[in-house]
Amino acid sequence: MGTVTVESSARGGWQVLNLGLEPFGVTLRRQEELVRQRLLGIVPDILILVEHPPVVTLGRAKQRGNLLRDPAMLAAQGVEFFEITRGGDATYHAPGQLVGYPIFDLRQHGRDVLRFCRGIEAALIATLAMSGIGAEAVRGKAGVWVRGRKIASLGISIRRWVTFHGFALNVSTDLAGFQVIRPCGEDPGVMTSMVAILHRPVSMDEVRRVVAVRFAETFSLTEASAHIGAIG
Numbered sequence: 001m002g003t004v005t006v007e008s009s010a011r012g013g014w015q016v017l018n019l020g021l022e023p024f025g026v027t028l029r030r031q032e033e034l035v036r037q038r039l040l041g042i043v044p045d046i047l048i049l050v051e052h053p054p055v056v057t058l059g060r061a062k063q064r065g066n067l068l069r070d071p072a073m074l075a076a077q078g079v080e081f082f083e084i085t086r087g088g089d090a091t092y093h094a095p096g097q098l099v100g101y102p103i104f105d106l107r108q109h110g111r112d113v114l115r116f117c118r119g120i121e122a123a124l125i126a127t128l129a130m131s132g133i134g135a136e137a138v139r140g141k142a143g144v145w146v147r148g149r150k151i152a153s154l155g156i157s158i159r160r161w162v163t164f165h166g167f168a169l170n171v172s173t174d175l176a177g178f179q180v181i182r183p184c185g186e187d188p189g190v191m192t193s194m195v196a197i198l199h200r201p202v203s204m205d206e207v208r209r210v211v212a213v214r215f216a217e218t219f220s221l222t223e224a225s226a227h228i229g230a231i232g
Contacts, residue, residue, distance in 0.1 A: 116156075152168060
C-alpha cells in the first residue's frame with residue numbers, strides 16, 4: 001500500500017493515508033484491502049484522506065428518487081456512479097471536498113457504532129471551529145450542519161467491528177455539482193462549504209492537518225504526522 005508515517009499510541013498506533021486526488025473506484029478497492037488487513041491485525045487503525053473526481057454514490061437506503069440524473073446522464077456529464085454498502089442515501093463527491101475513510105477496529109473504541117459516528121461529527125465540528133465556523137450535529141440527521149445548511153455528510157459501513165466509508169467535508173467544493181442529486185433526501189441547495197461561509201480561500205492542506213489532529217484527540221490516539229510518504 002506504500003509508505004506512510006506511523007505514530008505509536010496506547011492502542012498500537014495509527015496511520016493517516018493522504019491520497020491526494022484519486023478515483024472513487026480505486027479508493028473503494030483500497031478500503032476493501034485495508035479492511036481485510038485490519039481484520040487480520042496486519043495494520044493499525046487507518047484514516048484515509050482523499051479527494052475524488054466527480055462521482056455520485058448511492059448508499060444502502062437506495063432511494064433512486066434522490067438521483068436527479070440517471071447513471072447514463074451522469075456519465076455524459078463526466079460524473080461516475082457507484083452503488084455501495086455505506087449507510088445513507090445519495091452523496092456527491094468532487095475536488096475541493098475532503099473525504100475521510102476511517103478503517104477503525106471498534107473493538108478498541110467501545111464497540112458502539114452510534115458513539116463512533118458522533119465522534120466523527122465531533123472531530124469535524126472541532127475542525128470547523130478552528131476556522132471560526134460554528135457547526136453542529138442535528139438530532140435525527142447525520143452529518144454536520146451550519147445554520148441549517150449541511151457542510152459535511154456521514155455514512156459508514158461495519159464489517160466484523162471494522163469500519164469503512166466515512167465522511168465528506170465540503171471545503172471549496174463547487175456546490176453546483178450537488179444539483180444532480182437530492183443529498184440524502186434534502187434539497188440540493190441545502191449544501192454549503194467552508195469557502196461559501198468564510199468568503200475566502202481555504203487551504204486543503206491545512207484542513208487535512210487539522211482533521212487528523214482532531215481525530216487523534218477525539219479517539220484518544222497519538223497525533224498523526226502530516227507528512228505522508230508515497231502511496232502505491
